[in-house]
Amino acid sequence: MPAKPFAIGIFVSTPSVDQTIRKIMADEKHAIRIDHHCLEDAVPAGKEMEEHGIEVIISRAGTAYLLRESLRVPVLSFPQTSLDLLVGIKEAKKKGRKIFLPSFRVRRTGVQMVGELLNIELEQAIYSDAGSLRRIISQAAKDGFEVIIGGKATMRFAEEFDIEFCELISSEEEILETIENAKSVAQSQREQRAASQRLQTIMDTASDGIVAVDLMGRITTINRTAERMLNISPDSAIGKSILHFLPESSLNRVLLTKRPIRDKVENVKGEMLVFSHTPVMLGNEMIGVVSSFKEVSHVMRAENTVRRTLAKGFVARYVIDDLIHQHPSMMQVADLSRNVAKTDSCVLITGETGTGKEIIAQSIHNLSRRKAKPFVSLHCAALPEQLLESELFGHEEGAFTGSKKGGKLGLFELAHQGTIFLDEIDSTPLAVQLRLLRVLQEKEVMRIGAEQTIPIDVRVIAASGQDLWKAVQDGCFRKDLFFRLNVLRVSIPPLQTRKEDIPKLLHHFMGHYSRKYSISLPALPQSYVDKLMDYSWPGNVRQLKHFCEQLLLNCSFRYGTDGFDALLDELTRIEETEERPRKESAMNQPFAAPLNPSRPDTDADSIARALEQARFNKTKAAAILGIGRTTLWRKIKALGLE
Numbered sequence: 001m002p003a004k005p006f007a008i009g010i011f012v013s014t015p016s017v018d019q020t021i022r023k024i025m026a027d028e029k030h031a032i033r034i035d036h037h038c039l040e041d042a043v044p045a046g047k048e049m050e051e052h053g054i055e056v057i058i059s060r061a062g063t064a065y066l067l068r069e070s071l072r073v074p075v076l077s078f079p080q081t082s083l084d085l086l087v088g089i090k091e092a093k094k095k096g097r098k099i100f101l102p103s104f105r106v107r108r109t110g111v112q113m114v115g116e117l118l119n120i121e122l123e124q125a126i127y128s129d130a131g132s133l134r135r136i137i138s139q140a141a142k143d144g145f146e147v148i149i150g151g152k153a154t155m156r157f158a159e160e161f162d163i164e165f166c167e168l169i170s171s172e173e174e175i176l177e178t179i180e181n182a183k184s185v186a187q188s189q190r191e192q193r194a195a196s197q198r199l200q201t202i203m204d205t206a207s208d209g210i211v212a213v214d215l216m217g218r219i220t221t222i223n224r225t226a227e228r229m230l231n232i233s234p235d236s237a238i239g240k241s242i243l244h245f246l247p248e249s250s251l252n253r254v255l256l257t258k259r260p261i262r263d264k265v266e267n268v269k270g271e272m273l274v275f276s277h278t279p280v281m282l283g284n285e286m287i288g289v290v291s292s293f294k295e296v297s298h299v300m301r302a303e304n305t306v307r308r309t310l311a312k313g314f315v316a317r318y319v320i321d322d323l324i325h326q327h328p329s330m331m332q333v334a335d336l337s338r339n340v341a342k343t344d345s346c347v348l349i350t351g352e353t354g355t356g357k358e359i360i361a362q363s364i365h366n367l368s369r370r371k372a373k374p375f376v377s378l379h380c381a382a383l384p385e386q387l388l389e390s391e392l393f394g395h396e397e398g399a400f401t402g403s404k405k406g407g408k409l410g411l412f413e414l415a416h417q418g419t420i421f422l423d424e425i426d427s428t429p430l431a432v433q434l435r436l437l438r439v440l441q442e443k444e445v446m447r448i449g450a451e452q453t454i455p456i457d458v459r460v461i462a463a464s465g466q467d468l469w470k471a472v473q474d475g476c477f478r479k480d481l482f483f484r485l486n487v488l489r490v491s492i493p494p495l496q497t498r499k500e501d502i503p504k505l506l507h508h509f510m511g512h513y514s515r516k517y518s519i520s521l522p523a524l525p526q527s528y529v530d531k532l533m534d535y536s537w538p539g540n541v542r543q544l545k546h547f548c549e550q551l552l553l554n555c556s557f558r559y560g561t562d563g564f565d566a567l568l569d570e571l572t573r574i575e576e577t578e579e580r581p582r583k584e585s586a587m588n589q590p591f592a593a594p595l596n597p598s599r600p601d602t603d604a605d606s607i608a609r610a611l612e613q614a615r616f617n618k619t620k621a622a623a624i625l626g627i628g629r630t631t632l633w634r635k636i637k638a639l640g641l642e
Contacts, residue, residue, distance in 0.1 A: 006186040007031040008179070009049040011042050011059035011067075013151035014167050017078075017175070024176050030183070038063050038153045039130045043070045055186040058178055060151050062104035066129070074185045078170045078178050085168065086114065088149045092166035093120055096146025100163070102127050102136055102154055137161055208292045209273075212280070215288060217241045217255055229273070229295070242291070251277045251291050258286050265296065272296040314414060316362035316375035323359055324508045327498035333360070333490060340488050341367030346440065348425075348485045349463040351492030354542030357463040358423065360490055365419040370459060373418030376411045381427035381630060388432055390448060393439075399449025412445045415458045425462040425485065426471045427630045430478065437481045460485070466628040476631050495540040499533045505541060506532065509548035519556045528564050535571060547571065604639045607632070611641075 012018045012034055025032050033054060037045045039062055046057060046067045057067060057075045064077035085108065092099045101111060101124040108124060115122030123145065127133040134157050137148060141161035148158045149166050158165040170178075200223070203210050209226030213219055219237045227233060230245050242251055250264050254277040261277045273293045280288040320334055340347055341364045349357045358377065365375045383391060386400070394410030411420060422428075428436065439445050440460060444453040462485045464471075471477035495501065506529065514521040537543055551567055606625065614620035622632040635641075 005030045006183050007053050007055045008182050009033045009054040009057040011035050011063050013060050020172050020175055040066055046071050056182045058182055076182050079174050088168040092147040092149050095164040098146045100140040100145035100148045102150050208294045211291045213242050213289050254289050274299055314374040314376045316365040318359045318362040319366050320363040324505050325501050326504050327500045329493045329498055336490055337364050340364055344459055345487040346485050347461045347488045349490045352494045352540055353465050354540035355492040356541055361421040361461045370418050374415050375419050376415040377421040378411055379423045381424040385429045393445050393447055395448035396450045412456050412458055417457050419459045422462045426464045426468055426477055433478045433481050440484050474631050476634055495537045502533045503529055505544055509545050513549050513552045522555050531568055
């Protein structure tokens with residue numbers, strides 16, 4: 001793409017200079033504007049040129065000086081070399097031997113020596129504008145000077161006072177060089193304006209307010225967001241002290257200390273803003289400060305967006321209709337869940353394994369006002385203590401060996417404004433229980449290795465497969481945490497107490513796996529359904545679901561419908577194998593009662609005997625002792641019986 005022609009304004013002093021310039025620029029495609037004003041008379045014309053897009057101006061030295069004081073565009077001056085002066089004096093000598101040389105604001109050196117060498121009387125005087133030039137020429141006329149050397153203004157006053165005039169001109173080469181310099185300056189100005197415009201566009205598209213100040217705290221740059229947030233215009237802001245608009249700003253401290261300030265919350269006209277101030281360094285020298293700021297509400301929205309992005313996939317899939325039932329006790333559970341969902345209080349869900357505690361938890365979330373927010377689930381028994389803490393509360397970079405680079409958000413942070421479901425809450429170590437209690441009470445978390453807390457808004461739903469109050473009595477669960485969690489309770493009855501649900505569940509699961517595996521649904525004899533209803537289902541609904549999958553696949557792949565009884569016999573044998581040791585131990589062992597936490601001296605002996613009796617099967621040993629398997633595992637660890 002061809003470059004746009006340059007727009008150059010030139011103030012010429014005499015007709016000879018005008019001709020030289022027109023000759024030089026005859027073949028140029030650039031926009032050249034020539035004007036014949038000089039000194040202060042050139043200023044209005046220069047402003048008019050600036051308003052009409054002239055990029056650079058050229059004039060004689062005196063006029064250039066006055067133009068620079070009034071214009072923003074660059075102003076170059078035609079050079080006046082010693083050789084040009086000698087040529088002018090030589091021509092003036094032809095008209096007289098008493099020569100007068102006006103000089104703009106600065107005396108020329110060597111003038112007296114030139115006069116002595118040429119055997120002429122050569123005098124110079126200083127002027128600063130047209131008025132002072134007229135006065136010194138008037139005095140020169142009175143002093144008998146015969147010739148005056150200078151430019152257009154000098155020529156006008158020489159004619160007025162009837163003195164010979166000799167033009168001090170620049171050579172064609174010097175004029176051409178000055179014009180080429182003007183083109184370079186115009187190109188540089190374009191590049192600078194383009195870079196400035198790009199920077200301003202970047203700043204204006206930023207969501208943060210941005211203000212740059214110099215060492216005196218005067219505003220040099222401001223973006224549109226800052227103008228809007230501070231309710232100021234750039235015309236009224238540029239050049240003024242930042243303290244005029246932000247009198248309590250911490251930016252002044254950065255100007256004094258040269259140290260940055262990050263994330264400082266300040267009140268500006270009733271609006272809470274978060275400021276960050278960064279020194280601008282040129283080498284080792286500070287030349288200003290850049291301040292960026294945003295509304296606290298914007299920070300909170302951005303934080304929520306980040307949390308939602310990171311929590312993508314933390315979605316509750318189940319709704320209350322997924323709770324397949326017809327027994328009145330389960331109808332009460334469903335109705336209670338609907339009412340519980342209307343609140344924001346903690347919920348404790350109790351029920352044997354496989355009864356559907358997570359379905360209830362997800363249903364409560366999907367019925368609540370938090371349904372569009374994350375649902376985060378954690379099985380507390382699945383992780384060791386340190387990893388459990390890191391998962392729940394997050395950690396800072398370097399908090400411990402193996403910690404994630406850059407740190408990690410905990411599940412409580414990811415669940416912000418949503419729900420966190422803590423399954424098997426009874427298995428959490430006491431140290432973690434203490435931190436959980438603080439989160440519930442203070443509504444804030446502190447990452448491992450951090451020094452600051454993070455506010456959160458999370459609803460907690462906890463679940464336990466055993467009597468949590470019994471865990472409190474056994475000393476395995478904090479009483480204060482129990483009371484904090486046990487605000488609302490939903491208890492799910494085991495499947496064996498609501499056997500009327502078995503046919504409906506059986507039909508639902510068989511249909512589900514029939515569709516999943518594209519297997520035709522076998523017709524179950526009523527006698528077989530009756531036998532299934534007589535079974536105790538220690539694994540509850542989960543066990544029934546898996547049995548339906550087994551039944552459908554085995555009937556299709558191996559047995560056919562004749563395999564119903566074989567699978568039922570296998571199920572019954574498993575039940576008898578599990579129940580027999582439990583019953584025998586309960587009848588034969590005198591220590592089958594729960595351990596007494598007030599007698600820790602007998603715990604180790606009792607646990608050791610129970611483990612030996614159960615052939616070191618922890619599930620059976622826990623049944624003998626009348627405690628949960630998790631409780632037994634904790635006591636084994638605490639007593640050093642691993």
